[in-house]
Amino acid sequence: xxxxxxxxxxxxxxxxxxxxxxxxxxxxxxxxxxxxxxxxxxxxxxxxxxxxxxxxxxxxxxxxxxxxxxxxxxxxxxxxxxxxxxxxxxxxxxxxxxxxxxxxxxxxxxxxxxxxxxxxxxxxxxxxxxxxxxxxxxxxxxxxxxxxxxxxxxxxxxxxxxxxxxxxxxxxxxxxxxxxxxxxxxxxxxxxxxxxxxxxxxxxxxxxxxxxxxxxxxxxxxxxxxxxxxxxxxxxxxxxxxxxxxxxxxxxxxxxxxxxxxxxxxxxxxxxxxxxxxxxxxxxxxxxxxxxxxxxxxxxxxxxxxxxxxxxxxxxxxxxxxxxxxxxxxxxxxxxxxxx
Amino acid sequence: xxxxxxxxxxxxxxxxxxxxxxxxxxxxxxxxxxxxxxxxxxxxxxxxxxxxxxxxxxxxxxxxxxxxxxxxxxxxxxxxxxxxxxxxxxxxxxxxxxxxxxxxxxxxxxxxxxxxxxxxxxxxxxxxxxxxxxxxxxxxxxxxxxxxxxxxxxxxxxxxxxxxxxxxxxxxxxxxxxxxxxxxxxxxxxxxxxxxxxxxxxxxxxxxxxxxxxxxxxxxxxxxxxxxxxxxxxxxxxxxxxxxxxxxxxxxxxxxxxxxxxxxxxxxxxxxxxxxxxxxxxxxxxxxxxxxxxxxxxxxxxxxxxxxxxxxxxxxxxxxxxxxxxxxxxxxxxxxxxxxxxxxxxxxxxxxxxxxxxxxxxxxxxxxxxxxxxxxxxxxxxxx
Numbered sequence: 258x259x260x261x262x263x264x265x266x267x268x269x270x271x272x273x274x275x276x277x278x279x280x281x282x283x284x285x286x287x288x289x290x291x292x293x294x295x296x297x298x299x300x301x302x303x304x305x306x307x308x309x310x311x312x313x314x315x316x317x318x319x320x321x322x323x324x325x326x327x328x329x330x331x332x333x334x335x336x337x338x339x340x341x342x343x344x345x346x347x348x349x350x351x352x353x354x355x356x357x358x359x360x361x362x363x364x365x366x367x368x369x370x371x372x373x374x375x376x377x378x379x380x381x382x383x384x385x386x387x388x389x390x391x392x393x394x395x396x397x398x399x400x401x402x403x404x405x406x407x408x409x410x411x412x413x414x415x416x417x418x419x420x421x422x423x424x425x426x427x428x429x430x431x432x433x434x435x436x437x438x439x440x441x442x443x444x445x446x447x448x449x450x451x452x453x454x455x456x457x458x459x460x461x462x463x464x465x466x467x468x469x470x471x472x473x474x475x476x477x478x479x480x481x482x483x484x485x486x487x488x489x490x491x492x493x494x495x496x497x498x499x500x501x502x503x504x505x506x507x508x509x510x511x512x513x514x515x516x517x518x519x520x521x522x523x524x525x526x527x528x529x530x531x532x533x534x535x536x537x538x539x540x541x542x543x544x545x546x547x548x549x550x551x552x553x554x555x556x557x558x559x560x561x562x563x564x565x566x567x568x569x570x571x572x573x574x575x576x577x578x579x580x581x582x583x584x585x586x587x588x589x590x591x592x593x594x595x596x597x
Numbered sequence: 598x599x600x601x602x603x604x605x606x607x608x609x610x611x612x613x614x615x616x617x618x619x620x621x622x623x624x625x626x627x628x629x630x631x632x633x634x635x636x637x638x639x640x641x642x643x644x645x646x647x648x649x650x651x652x653x654x655x656x657x658x659x660x661x662x663x664x665x666x667x668x669x670x671x672x673x674x675x676x677x678x679x680x681x682x683x684x685x686x687x688x689x690x691x692x693x694x695x696x697x698x699x700x701x702x703x704x705x706x707x708x709x710x711x712x713x714x715x716x717x718x719x720x721x722x723x724x725x726x727x728x729x730x731x732x733x734x735x736x737x738x739x740x741x742x743x744x745x746x747x748x749x750x751x752x753x754x755x756x757x758x759x760x761x762x763x764x765x766x767x768x769x770x771x772x773x774x775x776x777x778x779x780x781x782x783x784x785x786x787x788x789x790x791x792x793x794x795x796x797x798x799x800x801x802x803x804x805x806x807x808x809x810x811x812x813x814x815x816x817x818x819x820x821x822x823x824x825x826x827x828x829x830x831x832x833x834x835x836x837x838x839x840x841x842x843x844x845x846x847x848x849x850x851x852x853x854x855x856x857x858x859x860x861x862x863x864x865x866x867x868x869x870x871x872x873x874x875x876x877x878x879x880x881x882x883x884x885x886x887x888x889x890x891x892x893x894x895x896x897x898x899x900x901x902x903x904x905x906x907x908x909x910x911x912x913x914x915x916x917x918x919x920x921x922x923x924x925x926x927x928x929x930x931x932x933x934x935x936x937x938x939x940x941x942x943x944x945x946x947x948x949x950x951x952x953x954x955x956x957x958x959x960x961x962x963x964x965x966x967x968x969x970x971x972x973x974x975x976x977x978x979x980x981x
Contacts, residue, residue: 341753343890388949388953392952392953394952394953395903395904397697397893397903398897398903398948398952399949399952401890401893401894401897401948402894402944402945402946402948402949402952403945403949404890404945405894405941405942405944405945405948406941406942406945406946406949408941409938409939409941409942409945412938412941413938417933417934417935525699525757525760525761528757529757529758529761532754532757538695538751538753538754539695539751568768568769568772570764570765570768570769570773571765571769572765573761573762573764573765574761574762574765574766574769576758576761576765577757577758577759577760577761577762577765578758578762580754580757580758580761581744581750581754581755581758584750584751584754584758585748585750588748588749588750
């Protein structure tokens with residue numbers, strides 16, 4: 258107590274020094290491994306299926322990666338705080354169906370539709386956050402519960418049928434010519450920007466560092482003066498908002514009709530991308546760059562299997578193996594680090 | 598614990614002149630000591646409330662069909678797999694260290710397909726096919742267990758990976774087509790409703806699966822959990838892994854066995870779904886939101902602590918019963934598609950309500966804010 262008491266003045270200076278000391282390297286080992294694996298996979302696929310390394314094949318792949326990577330950014334935040342959100346699929350569903358219905362009913366501009374989708378997602382995410390932060394029940398239980406509620410909500414809006422005749426308002430995010438500039442799909446570019454901002458935020462912003470502290474030890478974080486509960490609400494709210502934005506991309510990449518299975522299974526795909534990216538499911542450690550690479554890897558494997566002419570479902574066997582290998586190498590390095 | 602002490606003391610000091618505690622007082626003490634917060638009691642209460650409400654609605658004529666014992670018994674066909682898989686989750690979640698099994702649905706699909714291949718295509722006798730299917734399920738569970746207990750993978754990751762892997766294998770091996778045939782069609786008799794012998798005439802027809810699948814497993818599980826050293830070890834490692842290790846328990850082996858058990862039970866459910874649908878659907882356990890999420894939900898609703906070490910068979914069986922009957926009731930009150938949707942709402946509300954409520958009451962007890970008995974509107978009033 259007495260030792261730390263007389264040091265209020267140089268706190269900011271020493272804070273700067275220690276920040277540099279505790280920050281992980283700009284690129285972690287896991288990210289290098291993933292990058293290497295991706296390059297090898299792409300080269301191999303390029304050799305065995307000549308069609309793979311063409312813009313006509315890479316473009317759609319990136320379009321499909323975008324929503325996963327985008328939600329993955331939020332999910333990385335969540336998992337860094339030692340939480341989890343299994344309700345994102347249901348959030349996508351609600352956001353997508355409401356937006357689609359509004360698009361069909363009224364001729365709204367794309368910006369409004371996107372804002373609406375994001376707002377719905379953020380609202381649902383905030384519900385998660387409030388229940389988790391103030392209810393103090395394990396996040397997986399809360400989000401299992403809210404996933405059911407959101408699904409009910411979404412199905413009510415669907416009203417036992419599909420939403421047909423969705424206009425092309427959101428083509429900005431789509432697969433078509435309107436969806437990309439100079440060969441880069443807009444949705445993927447948005448995901449990259451989101452990853453870049455989140456990378457800066459997690460590394461240099463105080464609020465971002467706080468997330469690691471919360472995940473490392475929630476009680477210690479609280480005692481260190483971090484407002485844990487508002488932070489948690491915010492984190493789940495952001496994840497919901499990103500799921501809302503991803504819902505727009507999913508509407509745009511689909512056909513002109515939307516059925517009730519929209520978003521189904523996405524929660525596990527997102528979690529898979531995050532853990533493959535080296536984010537520890539136990540909290541306190543993780544990176545959004547890894548998540549982006551993880552999302553790319555998952556989609557590459559799934560698309561690659563299809564392009565090789567193997568059964569599509571076989572791709573998910575490789576996804577499972579990827580998860581085990583990625584997390585396994587991370588476990589080994591973590592053990593070596595602890596021994597050092 | 599403290600609530601009991603203060604309650605009994607308060608009773609002794611405050612009410613000396615009274616000759617002996619009346620039934621009402623004893624009930625109050627029981628309530629204040631957490632009797633109502635006991636998960637089994639809460640669930641039983643909710644089931645009774647549900648039955649009473651539905652009987653009234655049935656009497657008034659607001660239901661689309663008859664709500665009677667025949668209807669309730671017939672819904673038990675859905676109860677068997679739900680309760681069994683929740684039981685599998687009980688073993689895994691109780692083993693602690695973030696134990697959870699997302700892959701049960703995939704294991705159900707895969708063992709169902711394997712069972713159908715053994716029974717229909719390899720023409721094995723029924724008993725041999727069932728035993729092999731269950732062993733195969735145990736093997737799948739052993740993979741989960743080895744990765745989690747021995748290699749140190751977080752359970753969520755292991756079972757997420759095997760969820761994808763097993764589901765994929767089931768779909769590829771079966772070429773995404775359900776397997777059926779004369780043998781499997783006749784195997785449907787294992788799940789259909791029967792009249793019980795001796796007393797059956799006065800009772801509703803109960804699905805046979807309750808007796809052939811659920812009851813034996815439940816009895817064995819109860820015995821293992823409560824009357825064997827393995828059960829004690831399981832609760833020990835779930836409560837405190839380090840302490841259990843120092844007490845000489847092989848924590849890794851014990852944890853692995855929990856996953857093996859979950860796999861074996863999933864294998865049995867795989868066989869059951871083949872009987873229930875009269876064909877082996879490769880997506881039986883994974884279609885829609887899958888079987889794992891409801892199973893975990895039921896387990897949590899049944900009072901299994903997600904942090905491990907706490908969980909009882911009675912809670913599982915009652916929670917599954919509550920959900921199955923609640924779903925069945927909703928279908929009678931809300932007809933058609935809306936009814937199926939309302940089931941989602943009900944499940945979410947019940948799960949959130951139960952977990953938030955029990956958490957609040959645990960906190961109130963642990964922080965000592967529970968007032969002693971005799972003060973109206975305290976523990977008794979707030980615990981519903």
